[in-house]
Amino acid sequence: MKLLFKNASILMEDWSVLKNGFLGIDGDTICYLGQERPQEDFDSEKDMSGKLLIPGLYNMHAHSPMSILRGIGSGLPLDKWLFDSIFPIEARMTPEDIAVGTRLNMMEMVASGTVSFTDMYDQTWVTLDEVDKAGMKANLCRPIQCFDPSETYEDNFRSKESIKLYHDINAMNNSRIKADFSIHGEYTNQPHIVAAYAEECNKLGGRVHLHLSETKKEHEECKQRHGKTPARFFYDLGTMELPVIAAHCVWVEDDDLVLLKEKNVTCVHNPTSNMKLGSGFMPSQKIKDAGIRLCIGTDGDASNNNQDLFEEMHLAAVLHKGYHLDPTMLEATDLLTMATVNGAEAQGRENCGKLKVGYKADVVAVDMDRPHMMPAHDVPSLLTYSAHGSDVVMTMVDGKILYENGVFLTMDWEKTKFELDACMKRLF
Amino acid sequence: MKLLFKNASILMEDWSVLKNGFLGIDGDTICYLGQERPQEDFDSEKDMSGKLLIPGLYNMHAHSPMSILRGIGSGLPLDKWLFDSIFPIEARMTPEDIAVGTRLNMMEMVASGTVSFTDMYDQTWVTLDEVDKAGMKANLCRPIQCFDPSETYEDNFRSKESIKLYHDINAMNNSRIKADFSIHGEYTNQPHIVAAYAEECNKLGGRVHLHLSETKKEHEECKQRHGKTPARFFYDLGTMELPVIAAHCVWVEDDDLVLLKEKNVTCVHNPTSNMKLGSGFMPSQKIKDAGIRLCIGTDGDASNNNQDLFEEMHLAAVLHKGYHLDPTMLEATDLLTMATVNGAEAQGRENCGKLKVGYKADVVAVDMDRPHMMPAHDVPSLLTYSAHGSDVVMTMVDGKILYENGVFLTMDWEKTKFELDACMKRLF
Numbered sequence: 001m002k003l004l005f006k007n008a009s010i011l012m013e014d015w016s017v018l019k020n021g022f023l024g025i026d027g028d029t030i031c032y033l034g035q036e037r038p039q040e041d042f043d044s045e046k047d048m049s050g051k052l053l054i055p056g057l058y059n060m061h062a063h064s065p066m067s068i069l070r071g072i073g074s075g076l077p078l079d080k081w082l083f084d085s086i087f088p089i090e091a092r093m094t095p096e097d098i099a100v101g102t103r104l105n106m107m108e109m110v111a112s113g114t115v116s117f118t119d120m121y122d123q124t125w126v127t128l129d130e131v132d133k134a135g136m137k138a139n140l141c142r143p144i145q146c147f148d149p150s151e152t153y154e155d156n157f158r159s160k161e162s163i164k165l166y167h168d169i170n171a172m173n174n175s176r177i178k179a180d181f182s183i184h185g186e187y188t189n190q191p192h193i194v195a196a197y198a199e200e201c202n203k204l205g206g207r208v209h210l211h212l213s214e215t216k217k218e219h220e221e222c223k224q225r226h227g228k229t230p231a232r233f234f235y236d237l238g239t240m241e242l243p244v245i246a247a248h249c250v251w252v253e254d255d256d257l258v259l260l261k262e263k264n265v266t267c268v269h270n271p272t273s274n275m276k277l278g279s280g281f282m283p284s285q286k287i288k289d290a291g292i293r294l295c296i297g298t299d300g301d302a303s304n305n306n307q308d309l310f311e312e313m314h315l316a317a318v319l320h321k322g323y324h325l326d327p328t329m330l331e332a333t334d335l336l337t338m339a340t341v342n343g344a345e346a347q348g349r350e351n352c353g354k355l356k357v358g359y360k361a362d363v364v365a366v367d368m369d370r371p372h373m374m375p376a377h378d379v380p381s382l383l384t385y386s387a388h389g390s391d392v393v394m395t396m397v398d399g400k401i402l403y404e405n406g407v408f409l410t411m412d413w414e415k416t417k418f419e420l421d422a423c424m425k426r427l428f
Numbered sequence: 429m430k431l432l433f434k435n436a437s438i439l440m441e442d443w444s445v446l447k448n449g450f451l452g453i454d455g456d457t458i459c460y461l462g463q464e465r466p467q468e469d470f471d472s473e474k475d476m477s478g479k480l481l482i483p484g485l486y487n488m489h490a491h492s493p494m495s496i497l498r499g500i501g502s503g504l505p506l507d508k509w510l511f512d513s514i515f516p517i518e519a520r521m522t523p524e525d526i527a528v529g530t531r532l533n534m535m536e537m538v539a540s541g542t543v544s545f546t547d548m549y550d551q552t553w554v555t556l557d558e559v560d561k562a563g564m565k566a567n568l569c570r571p572i573q574c575f576d577p578s579e580t581y582e583d584n585f586r587s588k589e590s591i592k593l594y595h596d597i598n599a600m601n602n603s604r605i606k607a608d609f610s611i612h613g614e615y616t617n618q619p620h621i622v623a624a625y626a627e628e629c630n631k632l633g634g635r636v637h638l639h640l641s642e643t644k645k646e647h648e649e650c651k652q653r654h655g656k657t658p659a660r661f662f663y664d665l666g667t668m669e670l671p672v673i674a675a676h677c678v679w680v681e682d683d684d685l686v687l688l689k690e691k692n693v694t695c696v697h698n699p700t701s702n703m704k705l706g707s708g709f710m711p712s713q714k715i716k717d718a719g720i721r722l723c724i725g726t727d728g729d730a731s732n733n734n735q736d737l738f739e740e741m742h743l744a745a746v747l748h749k750g751y752h753l754d755p756t757m758l759e760a761t762d763l764l765t766m767a768t769v770n771g772a773e774a775q776g777r778e779n780c781g782k783l784k785v786g787y788k789a790d791v792v793a794v795d796m797d798r799p800h801m802m803p804a805h806d807v808p809s810l811l812t813y814s815a816h817g818s819d820v821v822m823t824m825v826d827g828k829i830l831y832e833n834g835v836f837l838t839m840d841w842e843k844t845k846f847e848l849d850a851c852m853k854r855l856f
Contacts, residue, residue, distance in 0.1 A: 067799075067802075068803060069805075070802070070803060070805065070810070070814065071803075071804075071805040071806035071809040071810055071813075071814070072805055072806075074759075074760065074806055074809045074813075075755055075756050075759060076755060077754075077755050078755075081755075104799050104802065105799075107799035108799045108800045111798075111799060111800075112800075216753065271746075271750075272742075272746055272813075274750060275746035275747065275749055275750025275751075276745070276746045276749055276750070276755065276813065277749070277755055278749045278750065278752070278753050278754050278755035278756075278757075279750070279753070280750060280753055281750050301800075301814075304813065304814075305800075305809065305810070305813040305814040306800040306813070306814045307800065308800070308816070311739070311742065311816075314700075314739070315742075315743065315746070317704070318699075318700055318703035318704045318743070319703065319747075319750075321703055321704055321705070321706045322699075322702060322703025322704070322706065322707070322708060322709050322747075323703075323751070324706070325644065325706050325707070325708055326505075326706050327503055327504060327505050327506075327509075327704065327705055327706035328503050328706075329706075331502075331503060332502065370539075371495075371532050371533075371535035371536045371539060371841075371844075372536045372539075372540075372729075372733075372734040372735065372736070374495075374498070374532065374845070374848060375496060375498060375499075375848060375852050376499075377497075377498060377499040377500055377856075378499035378500075378502055381499040381502045381733065382498070382499055382733070385499075385502075385700075385704065385732065385733040385734070386498065386499070386729075386732075386733040386734045388736070388739075388816045388817070388818055389816070390816055390818035390819075391818070413799075416799075417802070420802060420803060424803050428805075
């Protein structure tokens, strides 16, 4: 099946815009991009007048089933919010809750231009099934936790589930879905469990997704407990031998950046969640200047409270300028890089994150025919400062359209609402 | 003409939600609000299933014609951006540019739930005409400026135009449009001009709209020039005898807050613009704690770069929490208060800013039937953290619908785009 987009504005990899261009798709791959109509035949054509085609966005830190907890515990600091408000509800969540939460979350994502996400949650086999059906890309993991110092690695059922998920996903042989390993955080684990898990993961190969220095409390308590920062804790326990995707990194110290750079760790900026919970915010410019790969994420809906990466780009773009009184910090193109190609790289995906011949057809159409998108003096600036996720009118993953003009093509909106109602009655 | 909204969720003045309610409108006024169907007859009914009715929003600091400069000079600090990039283009702007810029800006506003704005710009008679035709509410002013210390008040043509605008608007006897006085800022004026203008304005009565301590440079240079802060400068020159709407207030000092409180000044928070230009951000919680009225605004499109007050509420809500590491700062209901009833009060409008019988029918419908608006555990939190301006599906001002489901009913989208194209060719 070959599809040709015509009359499109196309965001190129150098962030320039090709006007009135053609973008051709053959199966799951971009086969043509140019000013001239291609010579070859296509099965169908789609008029993209007034639309800008951009590469799909990567949400690099999510907890997708948490959509059903949206708005719970507003105004509480992270530790109270997590331990007193969120954990007790999560303990009651059934596979039905996980399924509908994941689906609702993916609907938010595809409706706002996200094509792939790096997710961390429990009952991950349910999320896996929903992602498989929905057609999104995702890196999934089952995070390990251990609160009991006397527990042995052999008795830690989460580690077993985490490793099993890795094998299950690899056995599916679905290039859209990848298995990551995951350690929830330093403050929710014991060193001997982390070390044993790292040893097992390092033999298998892959990536590790974890929370790092999200709150000052967590960061300082780690130093009291272990005499070292969380980054050094993970480094010393062998968890950074594989590529690490470290969410938050709000309180990382200068010495930590040396370790993160050495081990090629990816840092994921989650500005709304960190600010909303009163955790602070990542020193993104410093991390970027240290040559460390920066990505962007939403975190879960319970602390954001949506999955709109355009909103995260906007906040990240203004936050550092306003705090450091320097309007040159984190330019619009830096944010777009974080949200596209850097995400694809960090997820271990080749030929993803750009609109380019030979790359996967992960294409998002943004409607420029709206008052707040005119005039178009500066397109990267428009995308970062003026646009919202709701300006997305089409989201395509691997050549398949998942969302178009308000309609979800692979997920059932009415069924999801019906199931959400049932979850709410059961949970609250 | 009497219209009844039925099956609506309605945001009440205590921020609770009345479900499956009725809201009746008679002419420009809310005549019924309740759980039961009203006894009286209505000319027409509108089904609002899945929609939340909220009071229309007040954008308390705008420069509406600047929409045509969206994205110009991105990455420059305020003084360079203003003097080197923006002012030279503004000097070439014709009445046609002002007209199309104002209209484009109002389209952004009504499409995102704003019913009224406090605007500051030149060639204000053009803006006045556009607002009159579009049906929005606005407080308009022509700001005075003077860069030449030898200029007399009699020779300052801006003061004359500013006072003339006041009389022209009052003569229109249109309750939607109000005249404000305006002093652009301390750094763009001379004390003797400000004093003489204040004396004239104080005799006439009204409100004064000005920029106050937006950048550190402006604030510190004022102290060097005049031996006092901008707030004290305006206080001493008699400009605070009328109610003042002071935009920005980023660098106000503790002593300034005493003056602002004494004179009942309204402070307008413009978080995106201030952060984007690297100016910093308003100490909003401190201003609120001092008992000073807080409102919210977008500033012009050239420094925002859109007019979405939901985005401003979101940013303001997370900014102070993240900076002060305190998730209890500026709650969702504080933001909604700033964006509705506080705006109406500061604009000098009676019976505006709430959904309540006897109040003006400035009603906005928000679509709750979208993935990111579910579940609805906490509606003020949903509006502040999860919603975008694009969730607005209807905006009504004084009982007249200006925008509904993507369609502008009092402004011509195709004509505006055509005219915008012509402006772009002329200006750039």
